[in-house]
Amino acid sequence: MANIRTAIIGAGYIADWHAGAIRATSGVDLVAVCDASAAAADGFAETYGVEAFTSVQDLLSSGKVDAVHITTPPQVHRDIAVQCLEAGVHCLVEKPVAVSAAETADMVAASEASGKIFAAGHNFMGTPGYRRLKAAIAEGKLGRIARADINWCFPLGPLRAGPYGIWLMRDPRNLLLELGPHLYAFAVDLFGEVEVLHLDISRPVDIPGDTWRPQGWRVMARAGGVDVTFTLSLVETFDDRSLTLTGSGGMARYDYANDVLALARENASDLIVNPFRKEMTAAWQHLREGVVNAARQTASLNRKSAYGVSFAGLASEFYAAISESRPIDPRFSGATALKVMQAIDATLDRLPPELAAPYVPPKATRAPNPKAVVIGGTGFIGQALTRALVAQGTDVRVISRGTRGPFADLPENVETVGVSLRDETALREAMAGTEVVYNLARSLEKTWEGALANDVGVSDTIARAARAAGVGRFVFTGTIASYDMSDPGVTITEATGFAEDMSDRNMYARSKAECERRLLEMHAAGDLPLTIARPGIVVGRGGPLQHWGIGRWHGAGAVRIWGHGRNLLPFVLNEDVADGLILMGKAPEALGQSFNLVGEPMWSAQDYFDQIHARLGARITVKPGNLTAMFAAERVKYGLKRHALKRKDALRASLKDWQSRAHFSPFDNAAPKAALGWSPEADRAAFARKAIDDANLLGF
Numbered sequence: 001m002a003n004i005r006t007a008i009i010g011a012g013y014i015a016d017w018h019a020g021a022i023r024a025t026s027g028v029d030l031v032a033v034c035d036a037s038a039a040a041a042d043g044f045a046e047t048y049g050v051e052a053f054t055s056v057q058d059l060l061s062s063g064k065v066d067a068v069h070i071t072t073p074p075q076v077h078r079d080i081a082v083q084c085l086e087a088g089v090h091c092l093v094e095k096p097v098a099v100s101a102a103e104t105a106d107m108v109a110a111s112e113a114s115g116k117i118f119a120a121g122h123n124f125m126g127t128p129g130y131r132r133l134k135a136a137i138a139e140g141k142l143g144r145i146a147r148a149d150i151n152w153c154f155p156l157g158p159l160r161a162g163p164y165g166i167w168l169m170r171d172p173r174n175l176l177l178e179l180g181p182h183l184y185a186f187a188v189d190l191f192g193e194v195e196v197l198h199l200d201i202s203r204p205v206d207i208p209g210d211t212w213r214p215q216g217w218r219v220m221a222r223a224g225g226v227d228v229t230f231t232l233s234l235v236e237t238f239d240d241r242s243l244t245l246t247g248s249g250g251m252a253r254y255d256y257a258n259d260v261l262a263l264a265r266e267n268a269s270d271l272i273v274n275p276f277r278k279e280m281t282a283a284w285q286h287l288r289e290g291v292v293n294a295a296r297q298t299a300s301l302n303r304k305s306a307y308g309v310s311f312a313g314l315a316s317e318f319y320a321a322i323s324e325s326r327p328i329d330p331r332f333s334g335a336t337a338l339k340v341m342q343a344i345d346a347t348l349d350r351l352p353p354e355l356a357a358p359y360v361p362p363k364a365t366r367a368p369n370p371k372a373v374v375i376g377g378t379g380f381i382g383q384a385l386t387r388a389l390v391a392q393g394t395d396v397r398v399i400s401r402g403t404r405g406p407f408a409d410l411p412e413n414v415e416t417v418g419v420s421l422r423d424e425t426a427l428r429e430a431m432a433g434t435e436v437v438y439n440l441a442r443s444l445e446k447t448w449e450g451a452l453a454n455d456v457g458v459s460d461t462i463a464r465a466a467r468a469a470g471v472g473r474f475v476f477t478g479t480i481a482s483y484d485m486s487d488p489g490v491t492i493t494e495a496t497g498f499a500e501d502m503s504d505r506n507m508y509a510r511s512k513a514e515c516e517r518r519l520l521e522m523h524a525a526g527d528l529p530l531t532i533a534r535p536g537i538v539v540g541r542g543g544p545l546q547h548w549g550i551g552r553w554h555g556a557g558a559v560r561i562w563g564h565g566r567n568l569l570p571f572v573l574n575e576d577v578a579d580g581l582i583l584m585g586k587a588p589e590a591l592g593q594s595f596n597l598v599g600e601p602m603w604s605a606q607d608y609f610d611q612i613h614a615r616l617g618a619r620i621t622v623k624p625g626n627l628t629a630m631f632a633a634e635r636v637k638y639g640l641k642r643h644a645l646k647r648k649d650a651l652r653a654s655l656k657d658w659q660s661r662a663h664f665s666p667f668d669n670a671a672p673k674a675a676l677g678w679s680p681e682a683d684r685a686a687f688a689r690k691a692i693d694d695a696n697l698l699g700f
Contacts, residue, residue, distance in 0.1 A: 003027050003028060003029045004027060004028045004029070004066050004067055004319055004322055004323065005029050005031045005064060005065050005066045005067070006022055006028055006029065006030055006031065006065060006066065006067040006068060006069065006319075007030070007031060007032035007033060007034060007050075007053075007059060007064075007065045007067075007068050007069075008022075008030070008032075008033050008034070008044070008068070008069045008071060009033075009034045009035070009056060009059070009068050009069070009070045009071065009072060009080060009084075010034075010035060010070060010071035010072035010073075010094075011033050011034075011035040011037070011040040011041055011043070011044040011071075012040070012071060012072075014071050014094055015033070015044060015069075015071045017307070017308065017311045018069045018071055018092075018094070018311060018315070019044075019048055020308060020311065020312075021308070021311035021312045021314065021315035021316075022069070022315055024312045024315070025312070025315045025316050025319050027319065027323060028315075028319050030048060030050055031050055031051060031064055031065060032045075032050050032051045032052070032053060032059060032062075032064060032065060033045050033048070033050055033051075033052055033053070034052075034053040034054065034055070034056055034058075034059045035052075035054065036054060037054075037420070038052070038054050039420075039422055039454070041053065041054055043450065043453070043454065046449075051064070056080055056083060056084070057083075060083070060084065060087040060089060065089060066089065066090065066322070067089060067090035067091070067092070067117075067318075067319070067322060068084050068089055068090070068091055068092070069092045069093075069094070069121075070084070070091060070092070070093045070094060071094045073167045074094075074096050074097075074098065074099055074167065074174075074177065074178075075099055075167065077093050077094075077096075077097055077098050077099075077103070077107075078098045078099075078103035078104075078106055078107055081093050081097075081107045081110070081118065082106055082107060082110045085107070085110040085111050085113075085114045085116050085118060086110055086113075086114060088114060088116060089116060090116045090117040090118075090119075090318075090322050091107075091111075091116070091117070091118050091119065092119040092121060092314070092315070092318050092332075093107070093118065093119070093120060093121055093337075094121040095120060095121045095122055095123075095181040095182070095185075096177045096178060096180075096181050096341070096344075097120050097121070097181075097337045097341065098341060099177055100341065100345060101338060101341040101342040101344075101345045103341075104334075104337055104338045104341040105338060107334060107337075108334040108335070108337075108338055111334050117318070117321055117322060117327075117328050118334040118337075119314075119317075119318045119321075119328050119332045119333070119334075120181075120185070120332050120333070120334065120336060120337035120340070121314060121332075122181060122182070122185040122189075122314070122331060122332055122336070122337075122340075123307075123310040123311050123313075123314045124182055124185075124186075124256045124257075124310050125185060125186065125189060125310075125313075125314075125331040125332070126309075126310045126311065126312065126313025126314035126315075126316070126317065126331070126332075127256060127259045127306060127309055127310045127313055128259060128309065128313070129254055129255075129256070129259040129260065129261040129289075130254065130256065131313075132261055133243075133245075133252055133254050133261055134190070136252060136263060137190070137245070137252075140249065141249065141250055141252075141263060141265065142245055142246075142247035142248075142249055142250045142251065142252055142263075143247040143248030143249025143250060144247055144248045144249075145190075145191075145226050145245050145246070145247040146226065146227065146246055146247060146248065147226065147227045147228075147229075147245070147246045148186075148187065148190070148191070148223075148226055148227070148228045148229070148243070148244070148245050148246075149228075149229050149231070149242075149243075149244040149246075150183045150186050150187060150228065150229070150230050150231070150242075150243050150244075151183075151230075151231045151233075151240050151241060151242050151243075151244075152179050152182060152183055152231070152232050152233070152241050153231065153232075153233040153237050153238065153239065153240035153241065154233075154234070154237070154239050154240075154241055154257075155234065155235065155236045155237065155545075155546075155556050155699070156175075156215070156234035157544055157546075159205050159207075159213055159215055159234055159699065160205060160542065160544070160696055160697075160699055161380055161542050161543060161544050162208075162378060162379060162380065162383065162406060162542065163378045163379060164207060164208060164378060164405065164406035165378050165400055165401070165405045165406065165416070169207070169213070172213050172214065172351065172355040173348050173351070173355075173356075175213065175214070175217070175232070175234070176217060176232070176344060176347060176348060177344060177348075179232055180230070180232070180340075180344045180347070181340050181341075181344070182241075182256075183230045183232075184230065184340045184343045184344060185331075185336065185340050186243050186256075187221070187223045187226075187228050187230075187343075188223070188336050188339045188340050188343070189330065189331050189336060190223075190224075190226075190245075191223035191224035191225075191226045191228070192223055192224040192339075193223060193224075193339050193342075193343075194221050194222075194223045194228065194339065194340075194342075194343035194346075195221060195222045195223065195346075196219060196220075196221050196343060196346040196347050196350065197220045197221055197222060198219070198220040198350070199217070199218070199219050199220075199347055199350035199351070200216075200217075200218045200219075201214035201216060201217055201218075201351070201352070201355075202214060202215070202216035202218070203215035203216040203233075203234075203235055203699065203700050205696070205699060207406070208383060208406030208407065208408075208409070211408075214355070215233070215234040215235050215699055215700070216232065216233055216234070216235070217230070217231070217232035218230070218231050218232075219231075219347055221343070234699070235698060235699030235700045236545050236546075236556040236697065236698040236699050237556060238555065238556065238557055239257060239555050239556075241255065241256055241257035242254060242255050242256065242257075243256060249265060249266075250263055250264055250265035250266070251263070251264045251265075252264075256306075256310075257306060257307070258293065258306050259289075259293060259306035259309060259310075260286070260289040260290075260293070261285075261289065262282060262285045262286060262289070263285065264278070264281075264282060265281075266278075267281075293306065296309070314332060317329050317331070317332060318332065362408075362409065362411060363411065364411035364412045365412060366412050367412075367415075368395040368396070368397070368411075368412060368413055368414060368415045369395050370395045370396055370397035370415060370433075370434055371394050371395060371433075371434055371435045371436070372389050372394050372395070372396050372397070372434060372435065372436050372437075372438065372585070373396070373397045373398075373399060373430065373431050373434050373436070373437045373438065373471075374386050374389070374396055374397070374398050374399070374438045374440065375399045375421070375437070375438065375439045375440060375441045375462060376399075376438075376439070376440030376441040376442070376477075377396070377398030377399070377400065377405065377416070377440070378398065378400050378405045378406060378416075379440060380538065380542050380543060380544075380574065381440055381477070381535065381538060381574060381577055381578065381581075382398070382438075382440045383406055383542060384540070384541075384542070384574045384575055384577070384578040385438060385440070385577075385578040385581050385582070386398060386407065386414060387407075387410075387578075388575070388578040388579060388582060389582060390410055390413040390414060392582065395412075395413050395414070395415075396413065396414050396415075397414075397415050397416075397417060397430060397434065398414060398415070398416045398417070399416075399417055399419050399421070399427070399430055400416050400417070400418060401418060417430055421441060421458045421461065421462060422457075422458060422461060424461050424464055424465045424468075425465075427461065427462060427465035427466075428465040428466075428468045428469045431465055431466055431469035431471055432469050434469070434471055435471060435472045435473065436471060436472060436473040436474075436475065436585040436586075437462075437466045437469075437471050437473070437474050437475070438475045438477070438581060438585065439459065439462050439463075439474070439475070439476050439477065440477045441458065441459075441462070442455060442477075442508075442512075443455040443458065443511075444507075444508060445507055445511065446507065447507075448503075448507070448510070451507055451510070451511040451514075452511075452514075455511045455512075455515065456511060456514050456515050456518065459476070459515040459518070459519065460518055463476075463518075463519055463522055463528055463530075466528070467522070467527050467528050471529070472529060473529050473531060473584075473585050473586075473590075473591070474519075474528055474529055474530050474531070475531050475532075475533060475581055475584050475585050476515065476516070476519055476530065476531070476532050476533070477532075477533050477534075477535065477581070478512045478513070478515065478516050478532055478533065478534045478594075479508065479509065479512045479534055479535070480492075480534045480535070480536055480570060480596060480598065480663075480667070481506070481508060481509040481512070481549075481660070481661075482498050482502070482505075482509045482510075482512050482513040482516070482534070483496060483498065483660070483665070484498075484499060484656055484660055484665075485659075485660040485662070485663050485664055485665040486655075486656040486659035486660050486662075486664055486665070487664060487665055488567060488664040488665060488666070490665045491665065491666050491667070491668050492596065492665050492666070492667050492668070493596070493667075493668045493670075493671065494593070494594050494595060494596060494671045498513045498516075502514070504652065504653060504654035504656075504657060505653060505654070505657045505660075506653050506657055506661075509657070509660075516532055516594075519532070520532075523592055529591055530591075530592060531584045531585070531590045531591060531592070531593060531594070531595075532593070532594035532595070533577075533580065533581055533584055533594070533595055533597055534594065534595070534596045534597065535572060535577045535597045535598075536569075536570030536571060536572040536596070536597060536598035536599065536667065537549040537550065537569055537570055537571050537572065537663070538572055538573075538574050538577055539571055539572070539573060539574065539691040539692075539695060540573045540574030540575060540690055540691055540694070540695055541574060541575075541690070541694050541695050541696070542574065542695070543574060543691075543695050543697075544697075545697040545698065546559075550562070550569070550605050550608065551565075551605065551622075551625065552625065556620075556698075557620055557621055558620065558621040558622075558623070559609075559620060559621070559622055559623070560623045560624070560625045561605045561606070561622060561623065561624050561625050561662075562605075562625055562627065562658075562661040562662040562663075563605075563624065563625060563627055563659070563661075563662030563664065564624045564662075565604055565605035565606045565622070565624050565662075566604050566605075566606060567604055567662065567663065567664055567666075568601045568602070568603065568604055568666065569603060569604060569605055569608070569663050570596075570598040570599070570663055570667045571598075571599050571602055571603060571608070571687075571691065572597055572598055572599035572680060573599060573680065573681050573687065573690050573691060575690070576597070576599060576678075576680040576681055577597050579678065579679075580595065580597040580672055580676065580678050580680075581597075583672075583676040583677065583678055584672075584676065587675065587676050587677075589675045589676070590675065590676060593671075593675065595671055595672040595675070595676070595678075596667055596669060596671070596672070597669075597672060597678075597680075598667040598669045598680075599669070599680040599681060599687070600669070600680055600681070600682045600687075601666070602684060602687055605622075606622065609622045611688055611691075611692055612692055612697065615688065615692050615693055616692065616693075616697065616698055618698060625662075627655070627658045627659050627661070627662060628655065628658075630658055631653075631654075631655045631658045634652075634653065634658075635652070638652045
């Protein structure tokens with residue numbers, strides 16, 4: 001029998017997980033990718049060695065696929081799925097499968113009419129642990145189940161730091177649509193149709209644009225005679241993505257994010273031995289789960305995380321159903337998906353009126369007259385810069401992936417336009433009539449070829465467009481990470497150069513350095529009015545708790561600092577970076593210069609976490625990192641990736657690169673203060689308030 005030919009529609013982040021699952025499934029060939037963005041499609045196609053399409057119709061007309069995985073934004077799932085099913089192609093649709101039960105019903109109807117499978121991407125039900133849980137229930141090990149607590153307690157960064165223009169953040173309803181299927185699918189699969197009884201929302205967080213989102217959702221429901229509580233907690237909390245079932249004969253807790261199952265049952269021993277046996281049984285189960293998961297990860301060279309395994313289980317069942325010409329398992333069926341979406345609809349019907357109604361931004365009495373362009377204006381620094389420009393009387397045009405941004409409260413001062421950063425003509429038109437362009441865009445790539453295409457190449461295109469538009473100043477945002485910061489005896493100033501050979505540096509540092517080199521060549525040729533900014537470790541309102549410029553995070557509660565953590569770090573407030581960028585866009589003295597936007601010496605990494613404890617009451621577990629050991633471990637991983645997995649894109653950073661992550665070298669920030677009149681916050685109490693209290697690091 002010939003292999004099943006499949007394609008992925010939508011080349012975003014989640015598509016990589018689906019691609020990995022497809023490749024782990026025997027009898028299936030990933031042959032194509034489709035994305036409306038030619039750049040995204042081509043990049044994915046190059047990575048996986050498949051054919052690229054930019055039109056779903058062209059993909060279907062090619063006759064080259066038997067099945068597709070739909071991983072586009074949810075609002076177009078219904079139309080694409082119906083189109084594919086009617087064309088005779090099986091569909092696996094990433095959750096949420098649609099944005100309403102009505103749309104889901106259309107997909108189910110198209111599946112029934114075509115005789116092709118419509119599978120819901122409820123991936124967490126594809127894990128080995130969940131199958132074992134269902135087996136334990138079927139064997140009666142829990143007795144008759146009375147209660148189920150199904151939790152998603154996991155931080156959601158965009159609620160506090162953006163980006164705010166993505167689908168997830170556009171409407172309060174989207175939070176439950178995005179995350180709710182994970183929880184509701186468990187209840188539907190285990191107990192049947194869900195009856196929603198009560199909704200409580202809490203932990204409001206302000207969103208730019210004079211609106212807010214709930215970070216806490218608690219839903220009381222009933223399904224098949226079982227009392228069910230669904231909990232979403234999206235603040236910086238301990239990771240608790242779990243399913244707990246309590247029955248007459250025992251209790252089960254399934255950590256579905258880590259694929260760990262533990263059962264608790266009574267035993268018939270006497271009063272002294274009974275508690276000992278109970279705790280030893282629990283300890284043995286956790287030891288077994290830990291060993292199994294560690295062995296699975298080690299044997300697969302880190303390719304079989306619980307998350308990856310969940311997608312593999314989903315894909316395995318989807319393709320088994322196709323090859324065996326049978327209905328798909330109810331865990332992933334269209335009927336289950338419909339019940340899940342009906343329950344979510346019923347929950348959303350209970351939202352308070354101020355959240356249920358679409359947000360209506362204030363009406364503008366005039367159109368903006370932009371004199372500044374901010375590329376990357378919806379990001380952490382970009383938002384602060386845009387608002388600071390407006391506060392100083394400058395209207396702004398924000399170039400973004402879409403036409404929505406976090407500036408609905410500034411309709412007379414900010415316009416957001418959706419322009420591809422690869423479209424030089426459209427960029428030039430967007431810059432026409434403006435005076436200054438700020439390029440804050442960046443692309444985090446895994447390969448040098450990807451960085452050259454999607455970071456360096458895009459930077460070149462933006463600069464050429466600015467040159468053609470005749471703007472008076474082009475401000476590029478690089479990074480201090482491009483410096484060699486490994487030597488505490490070397491003070492870094494703007495006169496400090498980058499290494500001639502950056503090939504042994506991390507991809508971000510190397511890519512930004514190459515961007516700068518090319519831009520400086522354009523400036524030297526006399527046709528690009530360039531100024532370069534290199535911000536330090538940026539903190540402040542909208543910034544993340546889990547800042548990877550400080551260390552390697554393990555959830556919200558633990559971090560391994562880069563190095564010993566006692567050296568002063570180059571912290572800087574977001575608002576000070578915005579002020580520095582504005583000065584760089586205006587000052588004649590800034591033309592052709594670069595400036596390290598680093599604040600006054602304040603804290604070491606240890607000091608920073610001590611301040612968080614003192615001011616917020618949160619004691620984060622902080623451990624120093626032995627950079628030599630980290631470097632050695634990474635070299636071992638590099639060898640395995642390069643030779644065992646045959647990955648030519650494996651990175652090999654030097655020991656100095658690892659040491660640079662600790663920012664051992666101090667910075668002198670005299671240049672921007674002298675040339676620009678820049679005044680970063682110098683008062684320690686004010687800095688602490690802005691960097692920690694006002695930043696809302698924990699979300700509550």
